Amino acid sequence: MATDITARIIKQEQVGLGQYRMNLYAPEIASRAVPGQFVYIRCSSSLDPLLRRPLSIHGVNRERGELLLLYQVIGRGTSLLAAKRQGDQLPVMGPLGRGFTLPEPERRVILVGGGIGVAPLVFLGNELVRRKNPVLMLVGARSIHHLPLGREGGNNVPFNVTVATDDGTCGYHGPVTDLLERALAGREVDMVYACGPGGMLRQTAMLLARYGLPGEFSLEERMGCGVGACLSCVCKTTGEGERPFRYRRVCVEGPVFRADQLVWDQEECING
Numbered sequence: 001m002a003t004d005i006t007a008r009i010i011k012q013e014q015v016g017l018g019q020y021r022m023n024l025y026a027p028e029i030a031s032r033a034v035p036g037q038f039v040y041i042r043c044s045s046s047l048d049p050l051l052r053r054p055l056s057i058h059g060v061n062r063e064r065g066e067l068l069l070l071y072q073v074i075g076r077g078t079s080l081l082a083a084k085r086q087g088d089q090l091p092v093m094g095p096l097g098r099g100f101t102l103p104e105p106e107r108r109v110i111l112v113g114g115g116i117g118v119a120p121l122v123f124l125g126n127e128l129v130r131r132k133n134p135v136l137m138l139v140g141a142r143s144i145h146h147l148p149l150g151r152e153g154g155n156n157v158p159f160n161v162t163v164a165t166d167d168g169t170c171g172y173h174g175p176v177t178d179l180l181e182r183a184l185a186g187r188e189v190d191m192v193y194a195c196g197p198g199g200m201l202r203q204t205a206m207l208l209a210r211y212g213l214p215g216e217f218s219l220e221e222r223m224g225c226g227v228g229a230c231l232s233c234v235c236k237t238t239g240e241g242e243r244p245f246r247y248r249r250v251c252v253e254g255p256v257f258r259a260d261q262l263v264w265d266q267e268e269c270i271n272g
Contacts, residue, residue, distance in 0.1 A: 002227070003028045007092040009084055010066060017145040018073040019116060020082050021058070027065025029094045033057050035124035036099030036218055036256040039067070040226035042091040043077040053077045054223045054251070056120040056195070057095065067092075070119040070148060096226055097255050100124050100193060100216055103133060107190040111137040112180055112204055114196020118148050120218050121195055125159050135159035136183065140176025140200065144169040177203040184211045191215065192259075202264045215259035221250040228252035236263040 007026040015021045029039060040052045059068035073082050084090065100120075103109060109128055111121040118139055125135050136159065141147045143165050149157070163171030164179050172179055177200060183189065184207060194204045195218040208215045224230035234247040235254065238261050245263050248254065 002094055002096050004091065004093040005029065006089050007067070009086055009088045009090065011086060012082075012084060014082075015070070016148050019146070019148050020071055020073070022069045022071070022081075022084075024067040024069065024090070024092065025065055026067040026092055026094075029092065030060040030062055030065050030067045033060050033067070033095040034099040035102075035127050036120055036216075037095040037097050038120075038255060039069070039092050039094030040096060040223070041081065041093075043080040049077045049080075051077070051224060052091075052093070052226065053081065054096075054221075054226060056218065056220075056255075057123055058119045059123045059126065068123075070116065070122075072116040072148075093226060097251060098253060100218070100256050102127065102131065103191045105132045106134075108134045108188055109136070110180065110183055110189055110192045111135065112140075112176060112192060112194040112196070112200070113137065114140045114176060114194075114200040115142070115146060116148055117194070117196030117200075117218070117220065119195070121193060122149070122157060124193060125157060129158045137161045138164065138176050138179045138183070140164045140179075140196065141166070141170075143167045175203070176200065177207065180204060181207055184213070189213060194218070194259075195220065198264075201262075205259045205262065205264065208259050216256050217259055217262065219250050219255045219257065221255070223251050226251050236265070237261045238263060 007024040010023040012022045038054050038056050042052045055069045058070040113121045128135050164176040192215040221233045224232035228249045233250040237248050239245045
């Protein structure tokens with residue numbers, strides 16, 4: 001059950017080009033959040049902008065009642081959010097949505113994050129390490145300045161991280177899916193989790209199908225209500241019986257879906 005609370009900002013820092021990490025005191029949400037879920041935040045004290053913004057949960061500290069968020073400034077709402085300071089308060093609804101399905105302990109896992117898509121995967125990776133799952137994270141970004149986990153790809157995570165950048169300024173020069181293909185060909189893998197741009201997810205789904213591996217994707221989507229009432233965030237998925245496909249709500253049936261559930265159109269878009 002989600003709650004709508006007023007959370008206090010404990011800390012906010014810029015971690016990349018237009019990228020921010022925020023700590024919120026929100027014990028009601030932190031105590032119940034699981035990897036893959038999100039919160040729905042009002043970014044200002046007025047109705048401008050009218051809609052809240054969905055942000056993946058990046059991590060929790062249940063003892064301190066803290067919620068960690070990682071986000072990219074992309075418009076008016078997130079610009080207002082980035083201007084907030086320690087001590088400011090925000091209306092926050094959560095935890096919302098369907099989280100990741102966790103594998104059995106000891107199962108080998110690869111996490112694939114494109115840009116700010118690493119946000120929910122770090123929460124997941126920390127939980128998997130706690131459960132004794134071997135974890136490799138592959139992080140893709142446009143350049144070294146767009147790496148949300150810092151120039152080294154994440155010094156503060158308890159698992160291995162390999163980086164790819166489009167311009168070659170850090171790590172492998174090329175798309176992160178190239179790293180995934182190499183990893184799948186060269187090691188035993190039991191499960192792949194991914195979050196990022198639609199094109200990256202589509203390519204990841206194709207690789208999983210080729211190697212016969214299961215996977216789950218967290219979708220990034222604009223939302224109206226966040227609770228399944230407005231139907232503005234539907235995505236196209238496989239159908240049942242005589243129906244070739246059906247639309248599912250990202251905010252309720254997702255944001256996490258099985259990789260083989262998703263139907264991709266020609267524009268590599270997650271929306272149907």
